[in-house]
Amino acid sequence: MPEESIEVTVEDLATARDAGAEVLDVRSPEEYAQGHVPGARNVPLEQLLRTPGEFPDGVRVVCQSGGRSLRAAQALREAGVKAVSVSGGTAAWIESGRDTEGGAAR
Numbered sequence: 001m002p003e004e005s006i007e008v009t010v011e012d013l014a015t016a017r018d019a020g021a022e023v024l025d026v027r028s029p030e031e032y033a034q035g036h037v038p039g040a041r042n043v044p045l046e047q048l049l050r051t052p053g054e055f056p057d058g059v060r061v062v063c064q065s066g067g068r069s070l071r072a073a074q075a076l077r078e079a080g081v082k083a084v085s086v087s088g089g090t091a092a093w094i095e096s097g098r099d100t101e102g103g104a105a106r
Helices: 010-018 029-033 045-050 067-078 089-095
Strands: 023-025 059-062 083-086
Touching: 010 059, 010 083, 010 089, 045 067, 059 067, 059 089, 067 083, 083 089
Parallel strands: 023 059, 059 083
Antiparallel strands: none
């Protein structure tokens, strides 16, 4: 069986989140406060890279556009954690018309 893709779409994120998957936002606390995927937990990339093995399998990782979350997902996988990055990040989430928490009201 082929290895699961390291990237998923915002549609995949929405489905997984609704089913209870944990979502990690690896942006800075300041970026996170400007608006994030509802229910996402803020774990800045630098913090995640120090302790990648402490996260649950099945975690979805998001940042602003997908670069940092891809790096985080790779580090998590290297630590034995099943993780995927959300392609397009929070920007794609917002562009898809989905709501965010924090930041200015939409």
